[in-house]
Amino acid sequence: MNWRNETVLVTGATGFIGGRVCERLMQAGVPKVRALVHSMHKASRIARVPVELCPGNLMEPETLQQAIGNAKIVIHCGLGDAGSIVRGTRNMLAVALAAGVKRFVHVSTAAVYGITPPPGSENETAVIRATGDPYCDNKAAAERVVLGYGKRGLPVTILRPSIVWGPYSAWSTRLVDDLRGGRVSFVDGGRGACNTTYVDNLIDAMFLSLENDRALNETFFITDGERITWGDFIRAHTAMMNPEPQVSNVSHEEIQATQEKTSGMLLSSVKATARVARSKEFRQILMKIPATEAMLTGAWNRINSLSPENRERLRARFGVQRVAVAAAPGRNGKHIPDPVTVATQSTTVFFSIEKARRVLGYEPRIKFGEGIVLVEQWLRYAAYLD
């Protein structure tokens, strides 16, 4: 199939990944790109590209029918929240199947194995187990729904990127903000596996899966294929800044000791949760979810069900030390990261892209060093760096 001649529907088009997908599709010469847009006011980035902005919501199938038009390819970057990850994906799959879509690329995440994936999850054959984290577990459930539609005849491919970074990514913008605010530490020397996936490399994999029949009903880890640690990632950002921020090391022992001493942590977590739940931004996010569990007790789960990037957004918005889970100052003024950051940066697993290389012919074209140069150029342009 020559996908370059097809109309493509992109969900999550106002997001970081979806926005770049729209740009790349246009650069690839695709005749028509339809962009599913839930919040029109967030569409400034893609509105400058000649894509068709299609108002719609993954939770409202009739809007998806309108949005799909004559698209024969769907690139599903849309996410939503805990309740909508699975239902929204199912809605999109059903509409795609009915519309005779020729390829459905589902953007999943390596976090189906958890925020700290267990050793042994390096390859796609590893068994997925419930993690207790709503985001991870719902993304895993969504994968099962996608494969179910694959069995029903919808040509599907699942891609599992990890830390998707690049221009416009909150991994870089928040990191720069946090570095400036002295809110970054190297967890255990920064040795944790970062599993970077430069956004253009991910999109390469999407495009490869569109033109390769061997990709059908298959699942692939997609990373930059380099053993980049969190220390590497953080240091690459401090090097962009002037003056260069100093980042201290915190050991797991220090983290544990501080957390045990923080007896008021539960109280402050509840306070932070309540504060977030009362906020306008959180209410807007809540509005995307069926109002079945709108009480405060549900807020904790909702926050934890957000993607890591959205958690970052909320945290930055409210100035709490991680939403709902407070970080604490440690001894000697060291910043002790919150449990989610600790978990994220304690990964020991480097995901293998051997299958993507073998089956898709995937080869990461943007190396980490090149990506950092591009990110730095963008951060300066976007006024995150002086």
Place this chain on the structure above:
Amino acid sequence: MKGPARLAILGCGAITRSEHIPSVIAHPGTQLVALVDVDLSRANGLIQKRALTCKAIADYHELLGRVDAVINALPNHLHAVINQDFLLAGVHVLCEKPLAITAADALASTELAEKKGLVLAVGMNRRFAASHPLLKLVMQEGLLGTVRDYDFQYGGAFDWRSASGFYFDRAKAGGGALVDFGVHMLDSVFDWFGPVSAFDYQDDDWGSGIEANAILDVKHDGHFGEVKGRLQLSRTFTLKNRLFIRGTQANAEISVQDPEVVVLHRTIAGKSVSETLRLEDYPPGNSYLRQLDNFVQSVVNRSKPEVDGWQAVRVMELIESCYAQRKRIPEPWAESKVARNEARA
């Protein structure tokens, strides 16, 4: 005209809800007789919410000849044609910016108003922030010495929840960031520094005609001689959101967050000193109420409003020239080798 001006508001979108209705309610010289919107439920909803006694009307033609004045807050592409319908019917118009999506339409509306002897005021509410006339005074009194250049930045994540969402449609909006809030910035700098004699314009439009970012370098040749300036606009990134003017004796700054004051920066005995200047006895209320008052006074006295059509025409002419001579802002991160390879594939 005896008694308060009978006024209708066209369009019940975000700006009407947040600014025009509160201003009209607060102004003793106006009587709101109708809200107009093709979506009658929107007009009725506003009437109910604000406990108004005016009518909700779907077709503005019903109003022709029955009102003294209108505020046109419809999507951009409906400004010129509907303004002209009202002007032809002898109705004064306060039109939200931009006056039209082309300079030719702005000119036609302006000439029509002049021919009919009617007021056509343009919604440039920032002119009514106290800092606007205050900065003029500061420069006229020589507090900055010779004015050299300025840097004017306005940008943040776009969050304007328009009822119609017209702003991402080139045919309806007339452009992106430049035509949206660039008109405010250009109107201000024209008024402060005089006509633009040279410019260089870049934006990030990839072919839709709706730029999210724009950079405009200008040279003014006005009452303060040659002044160079850079205007930077963004719908995607948070910029410095301030005007900074450099002079030989002192610098001046106006922050978007506090448009009622001018901050003067200078050096005294080697020490950097900042002082906040404020206009005493400036009319109370916000800029929209002051703008409405200026419009009403212009209608009552048949005088020139603070911002008339001619001023909007010169802004639209420059914007059209910018779009005609635009260059792409370099985005090396978007034109990486990956994308280049693709284009060849």
